[in-house]
Amino acid sequence: MNTDNGKKDDEDLDLLLPWYVNDTLEAEERRQVEAYLERSSHARDEVALLRALRQQVKDEQIENSPGEFGLQRLKREIKQAGPQPGSADKMTGRTVTVARFWRPLAVAACIAVVIQAGVMISLTGGPGSDVETASGNAGLAAPVLQVTFASDATELEIREVLQSAGASIADGPTALGIYNLRLVDAGTTTVEEALATLRASGDVVTFAERN
Amino acid sequence: MSEDDRELLNRMAQGDQSALDAFYRAYEGRVYRFIRSRLNDSFDASDVLNEVMFEVWRSASRFEGRSSVSTWVLGIAHHKTIDRIRRRKPGESVELDPEIAEDESPNAAETLSAAQDAEQVRRCVDQLSEAHRSVVHLAFFEDLPYGEIAGIVGCPEGTVKTRMFHAKKALMKCLAGLKEMGLS
Known part of the structure; x- marks a missing residue:
């Protein structure tokens, strides 16, 4: 093996080092890399660096994925798009487009329901005599809770749960169907009490957590 | 695991939503993390994840088994992410194979x-x-x-x-x- 060939070989082996580190090389390539590591301090330094980088990539903390919220959102869009096509050809793009088209309309419709719910709570003499729209009023308490509601929950059920928890809708739904709630009267209801009441309403409230 | 995933895709192709639940829960974290590693925005990443899983649902019948299920799903995520980047920066090309200056590289x-x-x-x-x-x-x-x-x-x-x-x-x-x- 001449010098030029030797150098070229080492350059090729340098390219394999990340996959030596993640332990996915085929046996023959692995054997060649191990021989390279024995004769080259440069290669050993590279492997030490790559191992450190790999560990940092693995350890990096990111926010939680959407989880069950994401699944609920997906199922809503699948429901809107209709059943699986017998032949999927050419359907995927069209249905995604349809789903995208309907998404803002669906969100707008949900907001309309929320606003209507706020009006109805007021008319029925519920907690808080002032109408509280999703856009909020000056001086209102900050949202302290996040909830999602069952997809088949009625306005009446949602209203009753919110009233019993002493909470009102501050804003939402988000694209994932999450509503932010505030306490109607923080002097008489604690966040823990409201949370416990919401969580006890398992058929209506599918998720409740502090904001 | 791989056989199970293929079976889930078969059931999804028939419209079985419980298979979708299982598939989503098995892959959602990995796919989200892959997308998130490329998009510096958790809302965009959630949106693209949704698009990927929707595509998986609609295309489940077209999975031919030429690759592993995870390769197929991450491939869809790769393309959806590039689409999102292009939509975010219209007119700007996505750098697919950038070169960097290698002079004076530290050891x-x-x-x-x-x-x-x-x-x-x-x-x-x-x-x-x-x-x-x-x-x-x-x-x-x-x-x-x-x-x-x-x-x-x-x-x-x-x-x-x-x-x-x-x-x-x-x-x-x-x-x-x-x-x-x-x-x-």
Whole structure:
């Protein structure tokens, strides 16, 4: 093996080092890399660096994925798009487009329901005599809770749960169907009490957590 | 696991939503993390995840088993992410195989201490091109062989190796720079 060939070989082996580190090389390539590591301090330094980088990539903390919220959102869009096509050809793009088209309309419709719910709570003499729209009023308490509601929950059920928890809708739904709630009267209801009441309403409230 | 995933896809192709639930729960975390490693926005990443899973649902019948299920799903995520980046920056091309200047690259031993600082590595990874970030993520978070990464990102194996090589050089240069500035 001449010098030029030797150098070229080492350059090729340098390219394999990340996959030596993640332990996915085929046996023959692995054997060649191990021989390279024995004769080259440069290669050993590279492997030490790559191992450190790999560990940092693995350890990096990111926010939680959407989880069950994401699944609920997906199922809503699948429901809107209709059943699986017998032949999927050419359907995927069209249905995604349809789903995208309907998404803002669906969100707008949900907001309309929320606003209507706020009006109805007021008319029925519920907690808080002032109408509280999703856009909020000056001086209102900050949202302290996040909830999602069952997809088949009625306005009446949602209203009753919110009233019993002493909470009102501050804003939402988000694209994932999450509503932010505030306490109607923080002097008489604690966040823990409201949370416990919401969580006890398992058929209506599918998720409740502090904001 | 792979056989189970294929069975889930078969059931999804028939419209079985319980299979969708199981598939989503099995892959959602990995797919989200892959997308998130390339998009610096959790809302965009959630949106793209939704698009990917929707595509998986609608295309389940078209999975032919030529690759593993995870390669297929991550490949869909790769293309959806590129679509999102293009939509975010209309008119701006997505850098698919960037080259970097390699002169005066620091050596590995000099940058090793900086590479052990999580914050510095995160900052430097964030500065990588989208193409480099994906290969680094797939090689070091997913621990995938280069052949499988090539299948996901749709390029030759040699290109995957050189992208990783350039990504490493760029990281070393960035880490050395931070070290010189006294930030590590």
